[in-house]
Amino acid sequence: MRISTSQIFGIANNSITEANQEIAKTQAQLSTGQRVLTPSDDPVASTKILELDQSLARIEQYGKNINIAENNLTLEETTLQGVLNTLQRIREITVQAGNSATYTASEYTALAAEVDARLDELQNLLNTQNAAGDFIFGGYKGGEKPFTGTVDTGFQYNGDEGQVRIKVSESTSIATSDSGKAVFVDIPAAQNTMRTSASAANQSNPPATISIGQIVDQDAYDEFYPEDMVITFREDDEISPPGKNFTITERSTGNIIQPFQNTRYSPGDEFTVNGVSISINGNPNSGTTVSPATIDFGGGAAFPQLFSANNATVDVTVNGVTETLVLDADVNNATDLANLLNNVGNGNATRLANLGITATATGFSMPVGVNFTLDNVAGPGAALVNAAMDLTPALTGNARVTSTDGVIQEGDEFFIDSTPNQDVLTTLARFSDAMKGVDGSQESRDFLGEIVADTLNNINNAQTNILETTSDLGARLNTLESTKELHLDNELVSREILSDLRDLDYAEAASRLSALTLVLEAAQATFVRVSQLTLFSRL
Secondary structure, three states: OOOOHHHHHHHHHHHHHHHHHHHHHHHHHHHHOEOOOOHHHOHHHHHHHHHHHHHHHHHHHHHHHHHHHHHHHHHHHHHHHHHHHHHHHHHHHHHHHOOOOOOOHHHHHHHHHHHHHHHHHHHHHHOOEOOOOOEOOOOOOOOOOOEEEEOOOEEEEOOOOOOOEEEOOOOOEEEOOOOHHHHHHOOEEEEEEEEEEEOOOOOOOOOOEEOOOEEOOHHHHHHHOOOOEEEEEOOHHHOOOOOOEEEEEEOOOOOEOOOOOOEEOOOOOEEEEOOEEEEEEOOOOOOOOOOOEEEOOOOOOOOOOOOOOOOEEEEEEEOOEEEEEEEOOOOOOHHHHHHHHOOOOOOHHHHHHHHOOEEEOOEEEEOOOOEEEEEEEEOOHHHHHHHHOOOOOOOOOOOEEOOOOEEOOOOOEEEEEEEEEOOHHHHHHHHHHHHHOOOOOHHHHHHHHHHHHHHHHHHHHHHHHHHHHHHHHHHHHHHHHHHHHHHHHHHHHHHHHHHHHHEOOHHHHHHHHHHHHHHHHHHHHHHHHHOOOOHHHHO
């Protein structure tokens, strides 16, 4: 077989190159300590190594999540312990206050001052923030202070009922917060109670406020319970001489609670309604001047003939009651329309009576303050609504006509809502208020005695609720601990398997490197000798 010079050089070059590559690969393995450097080194092992790397990355992230959860829950646990300590001190003061035979009015004032200080401390605890700046009792609204308000104006919970959760394993997520509503607001009260608030739509500036209130006659309030009350400021002209006045109505029926119709308002004056003592402070916005509201049919202008034999309909809704009026006769003017709407034979007269409105040639007339809507116009009645009834009506008074201009502004409103629960801040505030009201009379001492009994029961309920939450926190912390240990075990097993698949056997690699080096040196020496076997060397 004839071997050319170029073949000799080519074979030598390939051999030396392959030997160099194997040496370089072995040196890289020795320097990194890894057997598999590229997927081509071991495709099956490479796939498993990738899966194990991803699993270890998830375990690492879960470990970080567990640390965050532990920090948040530990902070909450510490905060709840502080709340319990504060409530325990309030309990001691409450027991002291029950000895009304020996304490003077000034001593009760001193006790009330401490309760107010403890109340501020408690409110600060309820507004605790974590390391990220989130309020831990705000639910999902962690960026908004959950508990606001004062002893004078009452307290509001601004958060929601959500619990922030964090995933700590493939199948487990842990709540790392608790809603302040569940822990501190939804606490069963000793007796039927109420909460006060101002409408968010009030226009007074600065806002007028309503006091936190006291139930001074439990029997009277129990008889009214569970109804709610609405305090509405009316137009100044409702009383003589004109001035600010209000009406108190039952929310569900709208009935006026006697004698609270057009009661003259004096800032800060207390008044009692259905056993509830309340006061309003500030300058509430008065209602607008009221006169009967109408929708003009068109000012008596001549109508085109809109329909005759073809029936049409239009829905009229007044204060949530809807009637469908039938339009089944010739209409050429406002009088024809009024006669049609008052027709007994087609039932329109009965329908208008059900709605509590009347129709004449001058238009619809309705009581003050109703919600009036024209809707679902069918057939030729559409032309009636668009042409005959002027849908930019001349409205006067306090009517709400939702088919046109929206809602006309009313006076400020305040609410007294019944509730079976009483938040912990309100319990302390009402206890403080009762002590401040002791004036030496037996009546004031008797009332304080009732408040003391209620306060002790309410504090018991609050402590029970908080202890249940604390117990649940302990269970969650135990879950985190066991999950952390499970992750450590999984990590250990995964790293052992990963080591078997990827880590290098240094002894074997060192021996292989020596062998490869010997092969390279042999190839180089052989090439030197073979390259000299030419005819030219024999000349």
